[in-house]
Amino acid sequence: MKVFRNFSDYTSQKPLALSLGMFDGVHLGHKSIIDELIKVGSENNLETAVLTFWPHPRFIFNPNEDLKLLNTLDEKKFLMEKYGIDTLFLKEFDEEFRNLTGEEFVRQILVDQLNIKYLIIGYDHSFGKNKSGNFELLQKLSKELDFEVEQMEAINIHENNISSTKVRNALLAGNIADANEMLGYPYSVSGTVVHGKKIGRTIGYPTANIETDSVKLLPKKGAYIVEVLVKGKLYKGMLSIGTNPTVNGEKLTVEVYILDFEEDIYDEKITVTFRDFLHDEIKFEGLEKLIERLDEDKRLTQEFHF
Numbered sequence: 096m097k098v099f100r101n102f103s104d105y106t107s108q109k110p111l112a113l114s115l116g117m118f119d120g121v122h123l124g125h126k127s128i129i130d131e132l133i134k135v136g137s138e139n140n141l142e143t144a145v146l147t148f149w150p151h152p153r154f155i156f157n158p159n160e161d162l163k164l165l166n167t168l169d170e171k172k173f174l175m176e177k178y179g180i181d182t183l184f185l186k187e188f189d190e191e192f193r194n195l196t197g198e199e200f201v202r203q204i205l206v207d208q209l210n211i212k213y214l215i216i217g218y219d220h221s222f223g224k225n226k227s228g229n230f231e232l233l234q235k236l237s238k239e240l241d242f243e244v245e246q247m248e249a250i251n252i253h254e255n256n257i258s259s260t261k262v263r264n265a266l267l268a269g270n271i272a273d274a275n276e277m278l279g280y281p282y283s284v285s286g287t288v289v290h291g292k293k294i295g296r297t298i299g300y301p302t303a304n305i306e307t308d309s310v311k312l313l314p315k316k317g318a319y320i321v322e323v324l325v326k327g328k329l330y331k332g333m334l335s336i337g338t339n340p341t342v343n344g345e346k347l348t349v350e351v352y353i354l355d356f357e358e359d360i361y362d363e364k365i366t367v368t369f370r371d372f373l374h375d376e377i378k379f380e381g382l383e384k385l386i387e388r389l390d391e392d393k394r395l396t397q398e399f400h401f
Contacts, residue, residue, distance in 0.1 A: 096172070096175060096176040096180055096181060096182065096183055097181065097182045097183070098172065098182075098183045098184075098185060099182065099183070099184050099185070100184075100185050100186070100187070102184070102186075102204060102208045102209065103208075105182075105184070105208070105209065107142055107182070107210070109140065109141055109142040110141055110142070110210045110211065110212035111141060111142050111143070111144045111182070111209055111210060111211045111212065111213070112132050112135045112136040112139065112141040112142070112143050112144070112211075112212065112213040112214075112215070113132070113143075113144040113145070113146060113205070113209065113211045113213070113214055113215070114128050114129070114132055114144075114145055114146070114214070114215040114216065114217075115145070115146040115147070115214075115216065115220075115222065116145075116147060116216070116217055116220055117147060117148060117151065117152075117259070118145060118147050118171065118175075119151070119164050119165050119166055119171075119259040120165035120166060120259045120262050120278055121166065121171060121174040121175065121178070121278075122165075122257055122258075122259065122262055122277050122278045122279060123250050123252070123257055123277060123278065123279040124217065124247075124249065124250040124256075124257040124258065125217075126178060126279055127247060127250050128215055128217060128247050129143075129145070129175075129178045129179065129180060130178075131215055131245070131247060132144075132145075132180070132213075132215055133178075133179050133180075135213050135215070135245075136181075136213075139212070139213065141212055141213060142181045142182060143179070143180050143181045143182070144180065144181060144182040144183070144184060144209070145175060145180050145182075145183055145184070146184040146186060146209075147171070147183070147184070147185060147186070148185070148186050148187070148188045149168055149171075149185045149186075149187070150187070150188070150310075151164060152188040152193070155188050155193070162310075163263070163310060163311065163312035163313070164310050164311060164312060165259060165262055165263065165266075165278075165282075165312055166311075167285075167308045167310065167311055168185075170283075170285075184209075193224065194224055195223060195224060196223050196224050196225075196227045196228070197221075197222055197223025197224070197226075197227040197228020197229070197232050198223070198227070198228070198232060198236065199223070200222060200223050200228060201228065201232070201233065201236050201240070202236070202240070205242075206240045206242065211242050212241075212242050212243065213242060213243045213244075213245070214233060214237070214242060214243070214244045214245070215244075215245045215246075215247060216230060216233070216244070216245075216246055216247070217246075217247055217249075218246060218247055218248055218249045218256075219249075220246075230244070230246045252276055252277055257277045261277060262274050262277050262278060263312060265277065266282060266312060266314040266315070267312075267314065267315050268315060269314060269315045269317055269372040269375070270372070271314065271319065271369045271370065271371055271372050272371070274314075274369075275369070281322075281368045281369060281370060282314070282368070282369045283366050283367060283368040283369065284305070284307055284311060284313065284349065284366070284367055284369075285307070285308075285364060285365065285366040285367075286305035286306045286307040286308065286349070286364070286365070287305070287306050287362060287363070287364050287365075288303045288304065288305060288306075288360050288361050288362065288363050288364075288365060289304050289305075289306045289361070289362075290304065290361065291304035291348065291350065292339075292342075292344075294339070294342055295350070295352065298382055298385070298386050298389075299386070300352045300386075300389050301352065302335070302350035302351055302352045303350065303351050303352075303353065303360060303365065304348055304349070304350050305349045305350070305351065305365065305367070307349055313336055313347075313349065314336060314369060314372075315336070315375075316336050316337040316338075316347075316375065316376040317335075317336060317337065317372060317373065317374055317375045317376050318333060318334065318335050318372075318373040318374050318376075318392055319333070319334045319335075319336070319369055319370070319371065319372055319373055320332075320333065320334075320369075320370045320371040320372075320373060320395065320396045320399050321333070321334040321351060321367040321368055321369055321370060322367070322368040322370060322401055323351055323353050323356075323365060323366070323367050323368075324365060324366040324367075324368070325353065325356070325358075325360060325363065325365050326358075326360075326363065330353045330354060330355065330356050331353075331354045331355075331396050331397065331399070331401075332351045332352060332353045332354060332367065332396070333351065333352045333354075333373070333389070333392050333393060333396050334349065334350065334351040334352075334367055334369075335348075335349075335350045335351075335376075336348075336349050336376075337376040338376070340376065340377075340378035341377075341378055341379045341381075341382070341384075341385050342382075349367075351365075351367055352389075352393075354393070354396065354397065370399065370401060371399060373392050373395060373396075374388075374392075
């Protein structure tokens with residue numbers, strides 16, 4: 096997959112079948128658009144492309160908003176390539192770009208610079224200054240500028256439209272199964288193992304503290320059954336997101352106890368994949384009660400079938 100941050104760097108022998116949007120999470124709704132792009136591209140000898148924005152425009156419009164994303168940039172690139180996209184455009188939402196009207200964007204960017212021949216948008220997508228670009232505008236311009244346009248229907252699960260917001264809300268409620276179902280793959284978080292307070296090792300549950308990407312959404316505080324990828328191998332794990340209230344902790348940490356594992360992995364990058372929610376964060380009366388609960392969590396994790 097080719098990646099371009101500037102439209103001026105792009106040259107291609109083939110016209111494009113393209114879709115645009117944030118694609119945060121690259122969930123099943125997004126995948127339906129990608130699948131349609133690939134089908135259209137194959138049938139019409141077009142290169143497939145997605146135009147998305149990095150960083151997220153909401154970081155620019157609302158700099159004080161604590162927005163967390165479902166994908167880091169590396170994760171988004173990985174999923175786009177995995178699903179078969181030929182070209183990914185990562186456009187910075189700068190002052191010049193945000194002032195383009197919907198019609199100017201279509202004429203100056205999509206047609207003049209990118210040579211689109213087929214455009215697919217989501218069921219609720221709008222673009223351009225003051226959201227002046229929509230499906231009706233695209234239908235009108237497509238006839239004049241010689242491209243085809245298609246608007247995809249929403250993808251539903253249990254009679255609910257899938258959206259990035261709904262995936263976020265599911266994760267923030269600890270509804271891992273619902274989030275994973277909407278995504279079409281299990282949600283994961285990656286990071287580097289750093290030194291912590293090392294309290295876990297004193298009670299028989301040594302944990303790896305994970306330093307995660309600051310833009311990545313973490314599920315709600317609590318304990319989870321996870322799958323841990325370490326040095327190319329997979330292990331079962333129990334993960335805690337919280338402040339360790341039993342030992343009067345204050346800083347939010349992400350810690351994982353890896354079953355049947357004893358290696359030193361400081362400074363290693365690991366990935367935890369969320370499989371199930373165990374329980375909310377609990378402040379225990381003492382370490383003895385904490386250990387009892389950890390023993391029960393370990394039993395549930397051992398019995399869980401991935």
